[in-house]
Amino acid sequence: MTTDKSALERYKYDVLVIGAGGAGLRAAVEARESGLRVAIICKSLFGKAHTVMAEGGAAASMGNANSNDNWQVHFRDTMRGGKFLNHFRMAELHAKESPDRIWELEMWGALFDRTKEGKISQRNFGGHEYPRLAHVGDRTGLELIRTMQQKIVALQQADKREHGEYESHIKVFAELTITEILKEDGKIAGAYGYWRESGSEVLFEAPAVIIATGGVGKTFKITSNSWEGTGDGHALALKAGANLVDMEFLQFHPTGMVWPPSVRGILVTESVRGEGGILTNSNGERFMFKYIPDVFKDKYADNETEADRWYEDQDNNRRPPELLPRDEVARAINSEVKAGRGSEHGGVFLDVSKRLSAEIIKKRLPSMWHQFYELAGVDITKEPMEVGPTCHYVMGGVEVEPDTAAAVGVPGLYAAGEVAGGMHGSNRLGGNSLSDLLVFGRRAGMAAAAYVKQTTAAPVADATVAAAAARIEAPFARSGGENSYSLHAELQEVTHNLVGIIRTGNELKDAITKIADIRKRSTNVAVSGGRKFNPGFHLAFDLDNMLLVAESTAKSAIGREESRGGHTRDDFPGMDMGWRQHNHISSFDGTQVTVRKQALPFMPKELFDLFDVEELKKYMTPDEVAKGGSN
């Protein structure tokens, strides 16, 4: 039935955007405003993407809260946070363009919290020198996604006025999964997938595809990610011939909920610390002072008195160490728990009740209050929260050209947001994700539109369609095979135990073998029931993506013999200046992922000169420092 060409549902668009989170929607708006016809694919309902869960804010150096802030300071903070493994050009574009992207949202109806002067309010966050995060209480992601969702509706209303139909030029395909990106003659020709609701198949023909599918959290057992974070875009890109860069770098957010078990991993926003929350162990000790690494000693207070003074006077005091970048805080919590100073349920304590009144907590952190009260029976205005690390974000992703978000090696393919790599280096700063997806979502939309205007797409060949359809049908044809739910649970155990926050060479070797074994068994997954809204069937495809991502992560992690940002090797605990000069590139040959080293582009003199040379010496070889930039 489905291979019958006449029965197949087919669409032609100029640009196909896979993913309807912040990056995808921003890209779609840009492509439509360039005059093109755009399809937006979302795996769930429109407006439910994982972006809604972003809490703290979007980083942009508007300088509303401290006029010393500017793009140069933001750029420096981002590079530092990423331990100088970031692609300098992405970090530069991001720092320069974020303020315009936030102000633009305001023109689309977003309502951020305000300063006394009526400007957009900005809050403190880990690794940011000045208060920089535009926010709406602790539900900033919801504001972003709703604003862009409503902007898309506004574009549809304009199309109705002009062309007579809401969906004539931009249409959202909700609850649709893409299983394959299609190429003809070496360039993008479209994509193939199925409606989750009916299970029936769909072909999209389009000369440009923008991947904006977000992260990979569901490959791990404890994660803040929703079910959609199955690395679809990472896997689709690999299979389409694109590369992934630095997949060993995963961000374990320091503060996820730990109790009760059903909520383990759910995010506790960094804003709790930004608003003054402190971390203590079971002895009541404010332990973060012990964990300030050498590279940050001049920026962070080493005693409580100075740390407390900073909230009132930021110009004359160093920041509290609770506001170190996330990788540092997550490792510190992990060490405290391992040393036997953890809370009853294996976390540490995060307390904001001593610094802020109940009224202010409920106003600034309303969803945290709600979340703990409803799910854990804890009133955070009176008592501390129990928190521990949770898999939150993947720094690695599709290798892209910084200015255009074009995937390296695949004409017509673009990637933006979490699925793209390079921007955040080895560790992302909080707040830089929401601004990243706006800046590079727009750039991807712009570049895809320019590409479409100067190219013609080859029609998708019948044989290509038949192969994609056969793959979807396969699990239904098997009986008595593997159960996708069990294999997913096994994979999560492997990644959690062997590819987690602290890694060793032997464990990673073991992980690679085990992942390969699960992957082999996954080719024999059988699905019970029919095609209609069948989660077992859906998981079979998500699982395939997660396995490829996990293989890339484990193989990248075993190669990088150093510790940096979101990659900590117990057997190589130090940061290695030689490794700073290299990215890890994953590619896929149809059977397995291979990983190779590639030189990381060095920043030009004008960016190099933004830093104090003494600071750069902590990260770079004497040769690099002496050179003083790439030009």
Place this chain on the structure above:
Amino acid sequence: MARKINLRIWRGDATDGGLQDVQVEANEGEVVLDVIHRVQATQMGDLAVRWNCKAGKCGSCSMEINGKPRLACMTQVATYGDETITVTPLRAFPVIKDLVTDVSFNYKKAMEIPAFEPPKELVPGEARMQQVDVERSQEFRKCIECFLCQDVCHVVRDHEENKKSFAGPRFFIRIAELDMHPLDTLKNRKRTAQEEHGLGMCNITKCCTEVCPEHIKITDNAIIPMKERVADIKYDPVRWLGSKIRKREGIV
């Protein structure tokens, strides 16, 4: 502590269906969505249920639990003690399969609400608004679009025929949000709420407010103020004339 609980799940599709009883393990602190997932992983691989964040932030796992519209991720199993927990799909929308319904009605209504219109001369970055002025609209922008308010609203819950002319509480707060937005310049939002989106059909029973997981005061803060102003404008000839002359209706 793990224990066995009795769960009764509606299974079927648009053509046929019924309640099925299962026994499933429940652990301390678990929510209804957890036990549904356990049934899915161990007993009914093809059981259809929508969910995303499992943290009360996305509004995907809306269903009826013992007859009440709720988010399954925010409903503790322990609330029901030893009682059997019955889960059924949202009643106001057509069933697709099991606990999943066709909520496209809401997305169609969303398209019919005229979009935000900022002042034409406003330069990005130059907007100045006071916190107190943005807070009224911010309350409505907390909406996670779970559509529980749409489901519980008796204007459409058992009256399919009303859906054509009634946008529902979710979209009344959307209109109110735009109407109270300090930068919006579009005129007559309240009047179109009344004349085109069925505001008049609401008889303020507050069911929507009761089920809102975000605790938005839908009736008191959005619907009633709009109804009052609509009445003012409609029946007071001076205000009616004023609304025709001034840039924005209702500002007196």
